[in-house]
Each structure stands twice: as C-alpha cells, then as structure tokens.
Amino acid sequence: MEAIALKDRENQIHRKGEKPFEIVCDKDSLAGAVSQRACVFCGSRVVLYPIADALHLVHGPIGCAVYTWDIRGALSSGPELHRLSFSTDLQEMDVIFGAEKKLENALLELIDRHQPKAAFVYSTCIVGIIGDDLEAVCRKVADITKIPVIPVQSEGFKGNKRSGYKAACNAMFRLIGTADTSNVSKHSINILGDFNLAGEIWMIRDYFKRMGVEVVANITGDGRIDDICRAHGAALNVVQCSGATMDLANMMEEKYGIPSIRVSYFGIEDMSEALYDVARFFKDDPEIMTRASQVIQEEVQKIYPELQKYKKALAGKKAAIYVGGSFKAFSLVKAFRLVDMNVVMVGSQTGTPEDYRELDDITDPGTIIVDDSNPLELTSFLKEKDVDIFVGGVKERPIAYKLGVGFCDHNHERKEALAGFTGMVNFVREVYSSVMSPVWRFVPRKNRNSGE
Amino acid sequence: MTKMPNYISTTNACKLCKPLGASVAFRGMEGTVPYLHGSQGCATYMRRYIISHFNEPIDIASSSLSEKHAVYGGAANLKLGLINVNKKYEPKMIGIATTCLTETIGDDVPMILKEFAKETGGLKGNPLLVNVSTPSYSGTHMEGFHATVAAVIEQLTEKSKANKTINLLPGFVSSADYRLLHEIMADFQNQTTILPDLSETLDGTALLEYEKVPRGGTPLQAIKEMSGAAATIEFGRTLGAAKTGGEILKDKFKVSNHRLGLPIGISETDRFFDVLTEITGSPSPHKYELQRGRLVDAYVDGHKYVFGKKAIIYGEEDMVVGLTSFLAEIGVQPILCASGGKSGRFKEAIAAVTDGVLTEQPRVYEGMDFFDIAEEAEGLEPDLLVGHSKGYPLAKKLNIPLIRMGFPIHDRIGGQRILHLGYQGAQHLFDTVVNSLIEKKQNDSPVGYSYM
Ligand code: SF4
Ligand code: SF4
Numbered sequence: 001m002e003a004i005a006l007k008d009r010e011n012q013i014h015r016k017g018e019k020p021f022e023i024v025c026d027k028d029s030l031a032g033a034v035s036q037r038a039c040v041f042c043g044s045r046v047v048l049y050p051i052a053d054a055l056h057l058v059h060g061p062i063g064c065a066v067y068t069w070d071i072r073g074a075l076s077s078g079p080e081l082h083r084l085s086f087s088t089d090l091q092e093m094d095v096i097f098g099a100e101k102k103l104e105n106a107l108l109e110l111i112d113r114h115q116p117k118a119a120f121v122y123s124t125c126i127v128g129i130i131g132d133d134l135e136a137v138c139r140k141v142a143d144i145t146k147i148p149v150i151p152v153q154s155e156g157f158k159g160n161k162r163s164g165y166k167a168a169c170n171a172m173f174r175l176i177g178t179a180d181t182s183n184v185s186k187h188s189i190n191i192l193g194d195f196n197l198a199g200e201i202w203m204i205r206d207y208f209k210r211m212g213v214e215v216v217a218n219i220t221g222d223g224r225i226d227d228i229c230r231a232h233g234a235a236l237n238v239v240q241c242s243g244a245t246m247d248l249a250n251m252m253e254e255k256y257g258i259p260s261i262r263v264s265y266f267g268i269e270d271m272s273e274a275l276y277d278v279a280r281f282f283k284d285d286p287e288i289m290t291r292a293s294q295v296i297q298e299e300v301q302k303i304y305p306e307l308q309k310y311k312k313a314l315a316g317k318k319a320a321i322y323v324g325g326s327f328k329a330f331s332l333v334k335a336f337r338l339v340d341m342n343v344v345m346v347g348s349q350t351g352t353p354e355d356y357r358e359l360d361d362i363t364d365p366g367t368i369i370v371d372d373s374n375p376l377e378l379t380s381f382l383k384e385k386d387v388d389i390f391v392g393g394v395k396e397r398p399i400a401y402k403l404g405v406g407f408c409d410h411n412h413e414r415k416e417a418l419a420g421f422t423g424m425v426n427f428v429r430e431v432y433s434s435v436m437s438p439v440w441r442f443v444p445r446k447n448r449n450s451g452e
Numbered sequence: 453m454t455k456m457p458n459y460i461s462t463t464n465a466c467k468l469c470k471p472l473g474a475s476v477a478f479r480g481m482e483g484t485v486p487y488l489h490g491s492q493g494c495a496t497y498m499r500r501y502i503i504s505h506f507n508e509p510i511d512i513a514s515s516s517l518s519e520k521h522a523v524y525g526g527a528a529n530l531k532l533g534l535i536n537v538n539k540k541y542e543p544k545m546i547g548i549a550t551t552c553l554t555e556t557i558g559d560d561v562p563m564i565l566k567e568f569a570k571e572t573g574g575l576k577g578n579p580l581l582v583n584v585s586t587p588s589y590s591g592t593h594m595e596g597f598h599a600t601v602a603a604v605i606e607q608l609t610e611k612s613k614a615n616k617t618i619n620l621l622p623g624f625v626s627s628a629d630y631r632l633l634h635e636i637m638a639d640f641q642n643q644t645t646i647l648p649d650l651s652e653t654l655d656g657t658a659l660l661e662y663e664k665v666p667r668g669g670t671p672l673q674a675i676k677e678m679s680g681a682a683a684t685i686e687f688g689r690t691l692g693a694a695k696t697g698g699e700i701l702k703d704k705f706k707v708s709n710h711r712l713g714l715p716i717g718i719s720e721t722d723r724f725f726d727v728l729t730e731i732t733g734s735p736s737p738h739k740y741e742l743q744r745g746r747l748v749d750a751y752v753d754g755h756k757y758v759f760g761k762k763a764i765i766y767g768e769e770d771m772v773v774g775l776t777s778f779l780a781e782i783g784v785q786p787i788l789c790a791s792g793g794k795s796g797r798f799k800e801a802i803a804a805v806t807d808g809v810l811t812e813q814p815r816v817y818e819g820m821d822f823f824d825i826a827e828e829a830e831g832l833e834p835d836l837l838v839g840h841s842k843g844y845p846l847a848k849k850l851n852i853p854l855i856r857m858g859f860p861i862h863d864r865i866g867g868q869r870i871l872h873l874g875y876q877g878a879q880h881l882f883d884t885v886v887n888s889l890i891e892k893k894q895n896d897s898p899v900g901y902s903y904m
Contacts, residue, residue, distance in 0.1 A: 030516065030536060031514075031515045031516045031529040031530075031532045031533035031536060032487070032513050032514075032515065032516075032532065032533030032534065032535065032536030032537040032540075033513070033516075033536060033540070034495075034499075034511045034512065034513050034514070035492055035495075035496065035514070035516065037492055037496060038492070038493050038496045038497065039491055039492055039493025039494075039496070040493070041493060042493055042496075042497070057461070060552075061469060061552045061588040061589045062462065062465050062467060062468070062469055062588060062592075063468065063469030063471075063472070063494060063497065063498075063552075063588050064493070064494075064497070065462070065465065066465040066467070066468055066469070067468075067497035067498065067500070067501050068497070069464060069465075069842070071500075084463055084464055085463065085464050085465065086461055086462070086463055087461065087462045087463075087465065088460075088461060088462070089461070089462035089465065090552075090589050091589050091590065092587070092589050092590045094589065095552075095556055095589050102460060105460045106460045106461035109459065109460050109461055110461050110463075125490070125491050125493075125522070125552065125553040126552045126553055126556045126589075128519075128522070129522060129553065129556045129557055130556065155519075156491045156492070156493040156494070156553075157491040157492075157493075157517050157518050157519055157521070157522050157553065158518075158519050159518075159519075160492075375509055375511050375662075376511075376540060376541075376662070376664060379662035380662075383662070394500050394503060394504060395496070395499055395500055395503060397503070397507075398503050398506075398507055398508050398509040398510075399509050399662070401507070402508070402509055402656070402658065402659050402662065403659060403660075403662055404658055404659075442658075443658045444658055444659060444660035445660060
C-alpha cells in the first residue's frame with residue numbers, strides 16, 4: 001500500500017495491535033494538508049449559536065458569517081434569532097482605518113431591530129490583526145442598550161476548534177451567576193453540550209422530567225439567556241460530548257461548587273447510563289432511581305423490535321467513523337457493536353491522548369485510529385478496509401459516495417435526531433437504509449464493469 | 453421608487469467571499485489543486501459550502517496560518533504548504549489565492565513565490581504555480597472567479613502561432629451548462645478552449661480509485677495557446693473595467709474580445725449564436741434551429757400561465773441579468789432584481805436586456821442582503837422568487853414558489869446539473885417556471901383538477 005500519510009502525520013495514525021499505543025494529537029494542522037478541521041471561530045459558533053434569543057454578530061469580512069448561516073440543525077421552541085446570519089461585512093476602508101465605530105453602530109442597529117436578550121460578538125482573523133478593541137465597544141453598547149454584550153475571542157488562527165469552545169465557555173461564564181435562583185429545586189441539573197439538533201434536547205429533557213429532575217438551563221440547545229444566567233442554581237452539571245462545554249463545567253465547579261458528570265446520549269447503553277448516573281447523584285431520593293429504570297424500560301421496549309430487524313441485516317458489516325469529538329466516537333463504537341457491526345476505522349478532529357487511548361481500549365485489533373485526518377488518507381482507509389458505511393460530516397460524505405461507500409451524517413448539520421432511545425433507532429435505520437440500498441450493485445467497487 | 457435605507461450591518465448576505473470563486477475556478481483547470489493562503493478555517497468552510505452544492509469531493513489546501521505566522525508573515529508556511537501539497541497530490545498546477553488575513557498582514561505572494569523558486573529550484577514534477585489576490589473585503593465570489601481566470605491567462609498564456617480556436621470564458625455556471633457549451637462549440641465544428649471547465653471536474657462519475665485531482669478541466673497547454681485564438685467570447689454584462697481574461701488576451705495578443713450576456717433565454721442565446729456564426733463563418737447548425745423552434749412553440753403553449761406574474765430575482769449579478777432577460781421575454785414581470793455584488797453596472801445591464809420588452813423597469817439594487825430583499829418585497833406581492841437556495845426562507849414566508857437557479861443549491865439534489873444556458877436551458881427554465889405556477893394554483897384550489 002502506498003505511503004499515503006505525509007511523514008509529519010505518521011504519528012497521528014495508529015493501528016491497534018501493531019505496536020504499543022501511541023498517537024500525537026492536538027497539533028496545529030499541517031500547512032498544505034487538506035485538513036477537515038475548521039477554526040477557533042467555528043468552535044465558538046457551534047457552542048453558542050443554539051442560544052436562540054441572543055444576537056450573534058460576526059465581526060469580520062462576509063465569508064466567515066455567510067458560510068455559517070443556518071447550517072446547523074439546532075432547533076428552538078421559541079425565538080429563532082440564532083438562525084439569522086449577522087455580519088459587520090468589513091470593507092477595505094474598515095480594514096485600513098479600524099472598524100470599532102462600524103461595530104458599535106451595527107450592534108446598536110441590530111439590537112434595536114431585534115430586541116435580543118443578549119448579544120455575542122465574534123471576532124475573526126482580521127479583527128485580530130487590525131486590533132479593534134472589542135471589549136471596549138461591547139461595554140459601551142451594553143451601557144447604552146442595558147443588555148449583556150459579550151465579546152467572544154474567536155480569531156480563527158489563534159488555535160483550533162477547541163480554543164473556540166473555550167472562548168465560548170468564557171463568554172457564557174460571564175452570564176452565569178447574574179440572576180436569581182431561589183426557586184430552583186434541589187434535584188436540578190443543567191444540560192451541557194447538547195445542541196438540540198433535530199430536537200434531541202427535547203427528548204432528553206423529557207426523560208429527566210419523567211424522572212422528577214428539573215432542568216435549569218440548556219447549554220446550549222434551545223438555550224435561553226435568562227436560563228443561563230441562573231444556571232449556577234443547579235445541583236449538577238450533566239456534560240455531553242468531549243470538549244465543547246467541559247471548560248464551562250470546570251469553571252462552574254470552581255466558582256460555584258457545582259459538580260459535573262460526563263455522559264453521552266448516544267446509543268442505548270450510554271443513554272441509560274446517563275440517566276442512571278444522574279439518579280445515582282440524587283441518592284437522597286431513591287424514587288428518582290426507580291423512575292429512571294422505568295423510563296429506560298419503557299423506552300427500550302418501544303424500540304427493541306425494530307432494532308432486532310435491522311440487526312439481522314447489518315450483522316458483520318464494516319463501519320468507519322470520523323467525527324469532530326472523540327467522545328461521540330466512543331458511543332458510536334458501542335452502538336455499532338449493539339447491532340453486531342465491526343468498526344474498522346475510527347478518528348476525530350480534536351481528540352486528546354486520553355480519548356485515543358480509550359478508543360484503543362474499546363476497539364478490535366487491526367482498527368485504524370487517527371487524529372485530524374484528511375481526504376486522501378480517509379479514502380485509502382475506506383478502500384483498505386472495504387467499508388460498508390462511513391459515519392462523518394458533510395465534508396466526508398462526497399468522499400464516501402465517490403467510492404461507492406454508504407454514509408451516515410453524524411455532524412451538526414444533520415436533520416435526524418440521533419440521541420436518546422428514539423435516536424438509536426433513527427441511527428440504525430439510517431445506517432440500514434444506506435448499507436442495504438440496491439444502488440451499490442452499480443458502483444465500480446462492486447461491479448468493475450460500470451461507472452468509469 | 454423608494455430609496456434603499458443604508459444599513460450598517462449585513463443580515464443573511466446575498467454574496468460569498470472572493471477565494472470561494474477562485475477555488476471553484478481553479479477546480480476547472482487540468483490537474484489543479486486550489487490552495488488558500490490563510491488560516492485553516494476559511495478553506496474548510498468553503499469546501500463545506502461548495503460540497504453541499506456539487507456533492508463532489510473538493511480538496512482545497514490551506515497554509516494553515518497560526519497566530520505567530522499572522523504576526524511574522526506567512527511566507528514560511530506558504531512555502532512549506534506548497535511542498536506538502538505537491539508531495540501528496542502531484543498536481544500539474546497549484547492555484548494560490550490569498551484570503552483576508554494574508555492580504556491584511558501584507559504577504560506579497562508573487563515575491564514569496566519568486567523567492568521560493570530561487571530557494572528550491574522548483575518543486576518536484578515542476579507544477580505550475582499561479583497566484584491571484586482575493587481579499588474578500590473588496591468584492592464577492594464572482595470577482596474572485598473572474599480574477600482567477602484573468603490571473604491564469606496573465607501568468608500562463610504565451611505568444612503562440614495563430615490557430616482557429618475560439619476562447620470561451622463562461623463564468624460561474626453549472627457543470628451541465630459547461631457540457632452544453634462544449635456540445636454547441638463542437639456542433640459549430642470549432643476547436644474551443646473553455647476556461648475554466650467545470651463539466652467533469654465538478655460533476656464526475658462514480659469511481660473505483662479515488663482521484664487525488666479529478667480528471668478533466670481546461671488543458672494547461674490550451675491555456676498557454678489562447679493567444680493564438682481567432683476570438684474570445686466572455687459572458688458577463690456586468691464585468692467592469694477590471695482586466696478580464698478576454699481583455700488581457702486582446703491587449704497582449706490582439707485576440708478580439710466579444711463580451712456577451714450569459715445566454716439565458718432566446719434573446720441572449722440568439723446573440724451568442726450570432727457571434728458564433730460571425731466568428732466561424734458557419735451558419736447555426738440545424739439542430740439548434742429545431743431546439744429554438746420547439747422552444748418558441750413551448751413559449752406559445754404556456755404563455756398565459758405566466759403572463760403578468762411578478763418575480764423577484766436575486767443572486768450574482770450576471771445570473772440575475774440573464775434570468776431577468778428570460779423572464780421578461782416570456783411575459784413575467786420582474787419587479788425586483790437584487791444582488792450582493794456591487795459592479796456598478798447592474799442596473800444598466802438589466803435595462804439593456806429588457807429594452808423594448810418591459811414597459812416598466814424593475815427595481816434594481818446592488819449590495820443587497822436578504823434582510824433588504826425581504827423588506828423590499830413587502831408590498832410588492834410577488835408571485836415567484838427566482839434564485840439560489842438561500843431565498844427559501846423568504847419564499848416560505850411569502851408562500852410563493854422558489855425557482856432554484858444558480859449557486860448555491862443546498863436544499864435540493866443536482867445543483868450542478870441545472871441547465872440554464874442555450875435554447876435547451878431556456879426550455880428547462882420555461883417548463884419549470886410554468887409548472888411551478890400551475891402547481892401552486894392547483895395546490896391552492898379546492899377543486900382538484902387533473903388537467904390544466
Ligand atoms: S476571512 Fe475572508 S477569505 Fe476567509 S472566509 Fe472570511 S471572508 Fe472569506
Ligand atoms: S477568517 Fe479566520 S475566523 Fe474567519 S473562517 Fe477564516 S479562519 Fe475562521
């Protein structure tokens with residue numbers, strides 16, 4: 001097999017069983033490699049964007065804002081301000097003379113027009129260069145408008161997506177602790193790291209409600225500024241996903257003494273575990289545990305027959321996974337195992353060494369584990385392992401399809417709810433409808449006489 | 453006519469950024485990898501955006517600048533990136549476009565490339581290196597596209613002996629349009645250089661082996677010899693005084709330049725065929741007489757369903773001009789033509805193509821975003837919206853059909869196969885417009901007729 005990895009990337013790829021586990025990650029992307037990674041701004045935007053009653057103003061040239069306009073399926077049960085794309089649309093003169101005045105006027109104009117509960121101002125690469133004082137402008141506008149106006153230090157080049165998560169957490173942390181919490185129940189949680197793609201957080205909230213646990217703030221799916229301001233009243237932070245909101249949980253623990261647990265809502269196993277973990281935390285009320293078991297039993301019963309049907313068809317098929325965060329990758333590995341499928345490749349854009357070590361622990365020998373991959377590498381893995389289904393985001397889809405490999409979208413753009421118990425069936429159904437499609441008969445991979 | 457208020461902020465932009473246009477254009481040249489000199493995020497965002505339209509893998513390399521490069525200049529990363537891209541893709545050409553960041557920090561790419569050539573004595577395999585300056589704070593993706601075509605001609609085309617070729621510079625149209633142009637030129641039995649050529653590179657076949665760089669694209673040798681052509685035809689009535697590919701060929705090599713509107717609808721297509729007849733000396737092939745005849749017949753069959761219907765047309769300027777010309781000639785009343793571009797020639801172009809057809813000119817605005825368009829639409833009572841996918845929220849709000857044309861098409865399959873140009877394209881457009889209006893009427897009617 002040809003050497004597909006550039007030399008500098010070799011230590012970001014690991015094959016389980018070949019040698020002791022070792023992988024380098026959290027590196028800057030290599031110049032000239034076509035990375036699947038985005039930028040700091042992208043990370044901040046992912047985390048904050050689902051807050052539906054806030055104004056999200058991108059301070060920069062038009063591209064950064066327009067490419068992120070309504071591209072994610074984060075739903076709101078009320079206001080939908082987050083679905084609009086606001087930009088200061090910097091022009092040449094702004095770049096030369098600075099754009100603080102423009103930013104101020106844009107903020108005043110938009111706040112007046114939309115009456116948001118708060119405003120987030122994202123800085124982009126060139127703002128970092130021209131040196132606008134975002135803090136000062138935001139403070140001034142906050143004074144005038146009497147709403148929180150918060151700068152997000154998300155200059156694209158100052159790190160990678162993870163730094164963007166951190167910047168977003170810092171921004172939210174400024175809000176927390178600013179509202180009254182006197183009527184919050186002692187059995188209460190914040191949901192961190194679920195972005196309500198396709199309505200997922202509504203399902204999760206429903207499970208907790210049936211358990212008798214109050215949710216104070218959604219951070220950030222279907223999120224509201226007022227809820228976030230009183231998030232410090234919750235007894236526990238329940239954090240999903242590897243990196244995105246962990247920093248916030250840590251800061252809240254330090255300042256307000258709120259403990260946190262890490263969970264995943266993906267797959268039957270992890271979803272159940274998440275509910276049990278929360279119930280265990282509230283052990284002063286054993287009823288909560290009883291109700292948790294009930295919820296799980298009811299939900300599993302609902303989906304079990306359909307899952308069995310898919311399992312029969314899918315057993316033994318091969319899956320490859322390439323997602324943003326590695327925590328999601330763990331759950332996916334387990335979910336595939338539940339329907340007897342084999343995971344032959346797994347990677348992420350932003351995993352930590354511990355994440356990859358854990359992946360190494362739970363995968364089968366021969367599995368390829370990779371950090372910050374790129375199209376050429378991914379295609380070579382797909383071919384080498386003769387994969388039946390690839391799970392990834394929009395950028396990975398055409399790679400899979402071009403080679404005649406099935407695909408399941410598991411990124412922020414998806415329109416299918418994949419979390420929770422219902423999500424598990426949705427997920428397996430999606431895998432099933434790609435893997436079992438009759439169209440693969442025609443692709444060159446399966447039929448060497450056609451296509452080319 | 454109302455005067456547009458002058459808003460400071462941009463909401464839901466109706467334009468994209470310059471390097472996106474550059475990347476698409478580079479993707480239509482033989483063996484070429486687009487390379488953005490800037491931070492990683494821009495390239496990843498653009499890839500995602502382009503992929504969602506074409507459903508094809510799009511590799512765009514980036515020099516992945518980080519904070520320290522932003523301070524000390526990106527030369528080192530640009531060079532390192534070139535070496536890496538070359539190693540991995542073995543391209544015939546690397547198309548380097550700048551971004552806002554590198555323009556702002558003042559990287560002098562031509563000079564860096566000269567330095568690089570001196571230091572390395574050229575890359576292995578001697579790929580051509582061309583560069584284009586594309587700061588997004590002045591201009592849109594269309595300026596980026598045209599600037600790239602011009603830069604490639606400026607940097608590659610050499611003096612060569614006279615040949616009978618025609619140079620065709622169509623601009624950013626669909627892959628299906630490019631294929632149609634090939635067919636038309638072949639039917640005129642003419643050798644043609646179409647630059648760029650998106651017919652295959654952005655609408656490829658299913659593959660067994662992943663192609664590092666997709667096949668197809670304008671042959672580099674042909675670009676070098678464009679100087680010897682009999683004539684150049686470039687599409688775009690709003691192309692300004694800026695040096696276009698056609699103008700450069702005229703000034704440097706005395707190749708006559710025919711600037712036409714995009715051949716959308718009968719009138720503009722007639723003009724295109726007239727010029728072809730004039731240049732080649734051969735009459736329009738019979739096949740096109742038939743196509744045109746059938747089209748006229750169809751116009752007659754359907755004219756009553758569209759007459760007097762009011763349309764809003766938006767998108768990139770030349771596309772809007774073409775579509776407006778078409779809509780006007782079938783009896784639709786264009787009431788608002790809007791674009792995020794600012795050529796300064798939009799209004800004049802619309803007036804020229806509707807001269808003698810429309811008794812009343814539509815409102816024509818440059819520098820619009822979707823907030824402006826929605827505001828302007830109020831009170832105009834449009835019957836249909838014509839443009840790309842991003843107008844969908846407005847169409848939904850107004851409860852009128854959206855005729856999807858141009859780029860991007862993100863909410864339907866097959867954007868790359870939408871045919872806009874020529875008599876055939878007009879036939880497709882006409883059927884779509886008429887049927888959408890009939891469908892709307894049928895759906896809104898309680899009667900349930902199954903005939904027209
Ligand atoms: S910084 Fe400039 S080039 Fe990059 S995405 Fe934004 S507008 Fe486009
Ligand atoms: S300019 Fe910077 S912030 Fe904007 S998309 Fe590019 S890398 Fe991200």
